[in-house]
Amino acid sequence: MTSHTPHGHATHTERARSVAGHAAAVAELLQPLRAADRIETLPLSRALGRGLVHDVAAPLSLPPFANSQMDGYAVRSGDIPGGSADLRVMPPVPAGSSPQALQPGTAAPIMTGAMIPAGADAVVPIEMAVPDHFMEPGRGRAVELPATTPGRFVRAAGSDIAEGERALAAGTCLGPAQLGLLAALGLPEVAVYRAPTVLLVTTGDEVVEPGRPLPPGRIYDSNGTLLEAAMKQAGLTVRRAGISTDAPAELRALLRTECRGVDLIVTTGGVSKGAYEVVRQAMADQPVDFLHVAMQPGGPQGIGTFDGVPFLGFPGNPVSCLVSFEMFLRPALSALLGAPAPRLPVRARLDLDGQGRPLTSPVHKHQVRRGSLQPDGTVQLVGGESSHLMHALAGSNVLVHVPAGVTELAAGDEVEVWML
Template structure:
């Protein structure tokens, strides 16, 4: 039996916990997308900041309608229209003010009648206003089609908690509150170092025995997609000195070092050889794929060693690192987790958390994509979910509920 996934995840959390204590930085809204808010945000103003109209229509006093006018309506004297962005004159009894969507409700008015319910069903022309034309409106209750001040957000209320990931909706809220910048947790800087003599750079001809390096693009893309700053370096040899030099260089500007490859039990495991004297422990998890792992510090910087098979290193990110970063830093966002039925039966190795790639079909079932192999990058690219099969489960029938993480 290897180290449990939960225990290793806790070790990663302990390793990275100091990163959550870094001093906040202030970012303009244009540069805050995907970052995490560093402090609770209290609304400096109410939203809406004033009572306004929800419709194009006529602002009225609902008390102007008498008991006999509830069904038939009554005639009103239309007054000067109220466009958005203006401060209207108070509304006297018997008057109806043409009002545009979002415009401030005049003092005295407490309801809006949509223009299409008026007789005639249009706004009066300027000449008609001069001639004191009438408009017949049906009775309405107080508050009809009125957006009350503070009905969305009350001034002083906490609208975003510290740690909230700032997406478009959150930045839109901040802009609506009149803010131009926000305190955020500094972005995490991750250096990804791929290792292995078998790696060839994309665009170069493959020599016999070589494969293209996909781990750099896979992990850096995953990190950046989650709001993490990331760079990729490849050490295309099994020379421990070359890897040590690359890690030392990366450690100068990174908050976290992640290697891929060289952590298993082979005879030429470059990462193990390079870090034999470092403060790094190599363990094997009860997980498939992604069993071999490394954890510790290199040149004082937190270090994680992921396996070299593409799916293994990506599963390591999703199952081990991503949840810890989401908890500690708020970025990236945690994956949504559901219980869904399997579309087909599956087998799973005893004593291991098996992580399978899947798609959620139109019936809400998890359909496995590809097999359990750690090299099936095509199956990964076709997936939109992960299925997690617990260590004590060796098989499940079609229709059995399983834990599913949506990608």
């Protein structure tokens, strides 16, 4: 975090902070979320989307015993030395049973997933047998089976994971597959980080709650719904405090009333250099820096603490505040807590058909554009550079990244995109 200047304002001579530098500052601010007293043990049914605290070693092998990959006959491969052989049929081996050892010259009907009998080393699928259906065991009954090789259609014990191996690494975001693995290992619960609680405040005299009359010169608040949905999707617990006016004293009073028990305060609007920047004014006596990040959109940012509670101030334009969340808050939580899962970065080629000109970007800024990733691996830009285009944002499925130093991209150029 930058050094604090009087009244919490960054100096006018300060250069714009890099995206990486601000991301690191946000991660440092939120470091207390990793404290030991924030760890909780939950049953698997309640751990979806949480971050794993510790490495998990497999307490047993998967599968725990050699089992059949097919419905068929468990055999000793050495009993079928040539093209085929007639083997006496033994009692069947259903899944979940503990079979008797297989005697030489015999074949045991076996179901998928059932334990391989001692002495057997292969399975012949039922469709390769003559007859190609299971028979009732009885004196003298035999089945003709083709030659096979040791290990054929047998799932070896530990072929998925061996006892003692690391099953999941600390910091893993627990999705359905990860929770399924823990269940398969017989683990009923898991240690995870507690989901942070965020106080979300929209600011501005010009902003009106959706559903109310819209006077001239006013706009409906989209930021509150936009960020609340993004935060909840990321696994955060969100507390909405409504819309604050542009009176600094009222905002301070609102924050002090609502911030009890929250882990982070996030505001939207009032962080730039205009005449009525209520968040800047309300934080005048707090250790908060207001600075510019070399990013477009989302350059103006606030970071610090309010009455000891971590604070982030996002810009007021809708696209800017969502980009701020995606670039700074979401990645910090992913790195610190393992949840939410990081956005998946993929490479795509620009499709600029219909635009008629290349994509341009300021040389010293990291530009984030909205785009639509197509099935053929190309990405089409949606909307322009402006940060108020909600309709364009709603039609996007990726964020398109143009790093600082890149000033122009043509059709067919490769770019990094983050899946939304």
